[in-house]
Amino acid sequence: MAKGEAHVTLQGVTRVYPGVAGQQPVHALGPLDLELVKGEFFSVVGPSGCGKSTLLDVLAGLASVTDGAIRFEGVPIHGRVPDGIGVVFQEDASFPWLTVEDNIAFGLRQNSVEAGEVRRRVDHALSLMGLKDFIRAYPAQLSGGMRQRVCIARTLVLEPRLILLDEPFGSLDQQTRLLMGDELLRLWRETESTVLLITHALDEAAMLADRIGVMSARPGRFLEIVETGWPQDRDSRIVARPEFGRITGRLWSHLRVESLKALGQDRPPL
Amino acid sequence: MVTRSRDIAVLIVVILLIWQGLYQFTGTGLLTAPLDTFARVLRLLGTPNFWPHLHESASAFLRALAIAVGAGLTVGMALGAHRLSGEVAEPILVALYSIPKVTLYPVVLLFFGIGMPAKVVFGAIHGVVPIAIFAMNAVRNLNPIYLKTAQILKLGPWATARKVLLPATLPEIFTGLRVGFSLTLVGTLLGEMFGSQRGLGHLLMAAIGLYRMDTIMAITLLLVIFAITINSILLVVDYRLHRRV
């Protein structure tokens, strides 16, 4: 599959949570239509509770769609995790009983990859993520940022063609987030994989992505898809550019209205 | 709450069915059936000879509980307020909590002689430790920001204790009281089952010699119903207190 082709397609994707014990069903998401191009960096922003994480769950095959269809590399995903997808969760998902090294090698060993190859890929991921000095450390001995690096490294070693990230830097401070963003861009260029990043931080979306999908309050739909037009070899210094301010401003003009809706104040005070 | 009540009802019915099943399985004469046992409880309660024993157990238990609560709260709060003392005492309290305290009963008997005082002391020994541990942790883990807020609001010491310290520590302290209640009951009863001439524990042991299965099952049922009823009430209060925090 060549760069520039459709890699993931969503058609009328809808997710409704059935009402439990006499409660109303919750329409969480959609209908959504989207086409992710092979090798692009796509960000999703939206107000709290708009179904961003539900979108990630159905894309990863962790939850099935109520209606519509998702195709990854032409094959439908319907509630089953397909081959070639990596996910980094918002919560710390490192295994506390394994060392950094064993955490990173975990997925490879699950797939019975031969030991020499495991060694090679883990070493590469360790140096890529700056974890070389912590091989024998346990996650509890690391900071939150370092633990999230372990999770990213653990995903990368499997060489996924589509990487889904759900607020991966949500618990980190602002400076660390910007630097982690730089590293994410570097990894994206190196692996040439398609990346979908879910975030609530407008600046993060504006700085990292080729395109940004702005979601409405629940049920989440795309209000607009903003093209950033950033060059391939960008880094966090683009926050100083005037376009950056324009893009962030545009995102906020949408999200201010949607966030107020989500808070239950449909008529914003002027 | 409705589903909860239904669950409890289902549970009780299932337990009664198992009991009835065991009764039928073992054949008559060995166990008594649930209905007969309830009837026997009522008959026991109507027997004049039974009341002195019940009174003996109840007064031993209440006295033990009063000592356990008084001593447990005093010691626990003091240990919670003074950090080093708490650090020194905590492992000792935990060790006391997990030893077979029954081995201390002969010592208590030798110091106090057979009778009411020994039962009371032995019951209190069981209850005092959990009450002290929970009270200590409640005071120790008090969020210091509450005290700072009280200072900023210029509350006096009395107002701080009543309006801030008490409500902040009450949920944990209450959990300790709930556990302490149960263990005091266990301790008092255990005290009556050995070397005692009166009380429900004594009646239970005496019934073994007389091979009175109906009496044994009736007294056991009575004790279990009492323990579960009180504990359920305490659990509801406990849950309400914790939900607010």
Place this chain on the structure above:
Amino acid sequence: MSRAGWIRVSVVVAAVAAVELLCQGGIITRFTMIPPSEMVVALAGILTSGRLTPAIVRTLRIVGIALAASILVGFVLGALLHALPRVRRTVDPLFATYYAIPIYAFYPLFIVLFGLGDVPIIIIGFLLAVVAMIVSTLNGFDRIPRALLKTARIYRMGRVRTALQVMMPCAAPYIFTGVKLAIAYSFIGVIGAEFIMSGSGMGYEIAFAYNNFDNKVMYPLIMLVLVLVTIINMFLHFWEMILFERRRRG
């Protein structure tokens, strides 16, 4: 050792010394208590003579049986209940009030049913320990972060692999706590039952010595039980710290 640790040792030593002085000074009579120093000497004598070795072995054996059964049954029931939330909701009120029930009250019932042998004692030890194990197992499985279970699905691990490689290691510290509690409870149950009424075992020997005013046997035995159980509990506590140290943040 920390400052608090030294103070703790000093407090314990001072308390024992105070009891020693009270006994030696005759304020506590020999009919009430023998001095701790004599307890130690007498205990050494009892242990070397081997007179009470059968009782000690028997108690440890019964505790072992009750413990093994409660750990096994408790873990299996805990895992089953975790997999069956509907059943679990129904039996949950029982667990919440279980330790409020004076389990010893069932002992006479078991004696009449099973005779005055090992069985009723084993049942009491088992009943006291098993629910702690069930509750700890449930607690351990409840606390597995959802992100870790999702991760297992992303790696497309099957149910067995997920259970063995993610759920078990994740729940291990809580399950260990269950084992620790089960050990303490089975000792409490077994020795208590032996003390109330039985024909042998350490609890019985203490009761027997009490009834014969034989303080020279009773006090050393009480000391043996308390010291033995405390050492086991402390050992488990430190083992737990070492085992799960790397899981703690700090």
